[in-house]
Amino acid sequence: MTLVTTADLESRLAHLRAAPADVGTLDLVVRRPGRLQREVLAEALLDEADGLVGDDWLSRATRRARETGRHLDAQVTVMSSRMVRLLADTDQERALAGDQLYVDLDLSVTVLPTGSRVAVGDDAVLEVTAKPHRGCRKFLDRFGEAATAFVNSPAGVELRLRGLNARVVHGGVVRPGDAVRRL
Template sequence: MPEHLTLEQLHSGLPHIQQSPRDEGVLKAIVIRPKTDERSQLAYCELSLEGGVHGDNWALGCWKSLPDGSPHPDVQIAITNSRAIDLIAGDSGRWALAGDNLYVDFDLSEENLPAGQQLAIGEVVLEVTEIPHNGCRKFSDRFGGDALKFVNSSVGKELHLRGIYARVVKSGIVRVGDEIRKLTAT
């Protein structure tokens, strides 16, 4: 079991996270959750309006659903900052434990990516949604109580250190190494 960082150690890593690219970054990892507590890392993956991240259990039913029972599209894709999870996890081999789908070297802060902002990754276009992505008991169990306090703090929420949710606007394929960039409103 790896040693978890203290709140002080986590805060000392903020400057590196805050240097994440604001307009163009890189997709560093893709993870699907075929079943609860299962993780698979992929080199590429299809994302669609109907299926979210193909192979992920979102489409089979998730924690947030529509009145008809179908999975809520505003939580289709979970995106996290690779610098933040690298600090919190301590090793890239533990990133997938966070349970996010796309791990990006990109500024996910509220200031940089407000709800409604569209992003292009590979062939895909995503739109940031309003639903907050907060740390939970499982996150605390995997990365420590101080990591949970860190991501759920006022600074953590402003920078979206736990990540963001997005919905698919244009389906296609994403690959590790693809550029992620903000799209301007038309």
Template sequence: MSMFVSKAALHNGLDLIKASPTEVGQVEHIVCRPDIGKRQVLTEATLDLELGLVGDNWQARGNRKTPEGLAHPDMQLNLMNARVIGLIAKTKSRWQLAGDQFFVDLDLSPENLPPGTQLSIGTAVIEITAEPHLGCKKFIERFGKEAAMFVNSGIGKSLNLRGVNAKVVQPGKVSVGAKVAKLRV
């Protein structure tokens, strides 16, 4: 049995993904990336204006898209729909391989959450940014070519199946099971 999901199974999961809540959802999984290639599953996380997810290597890792390779301020946090990763990863123990920090049961499509939309997440507030979040070479290695093609396809992009980037606008705590709710555009 392949550890990768077939194209047919991915497309068969679209209705479940499209049924994600649009206004109020839930945090299903939190992952901290303390170092490159390392993952730490958390039950609670602290969000900070400067650091993003406290303990994560976002700031130290930097970004090749910015001058001098500094951390990209609009890519502080990554959120992915829990239904998408559940379909792609097959088992929850593999969710952390995606590299996102928050897996939420919420419609992340640009139609529902255009850039600038603020979300309450636990006691924190984050803002969806315009930076695209797409499947890359590492995503292909971890979840297969079909999964990467699925999230990067026209329908995948129209639903932000690979997820969204965000930044912290109000610090706070977030725990698994916390509400994530749309505040305003």
């Protein structure tokens, strides 16, 4: 992967802001079956208890998070496919961002405040949680300093360019190409 510069990213801000607000598309589905493993999927099941079935999100939660139920606040992570496409050329490289669902939809705090619901495909419904999703050390190592600073900048945080955390409130099968609708 070629690391992008701050100038490259800033020049694409209008493109990022132009993501559809009401109806978009699920572009990529990724399962994380184990530490540092990624599987790009043609189909996945979202479940109220298990999140994305076969993903290791629950095994990574701390005991305290599970005891208090906070682990549910990061059951599924969703990232802007527009943003990740600026960072990586292939689906396998994009999957390294570490999220499960990559969507072409406006994920901004204004459009999808905490508690908002998003339908994915015919049946699945996610609820946006308050838990922040920021660029971390792994994101920095994979995509570089400029990308991490950009997604963590005030504009990046407002637009949720690093993505958002959600919980599954209604399960269902999801596939790339499915509609993603703000409810």
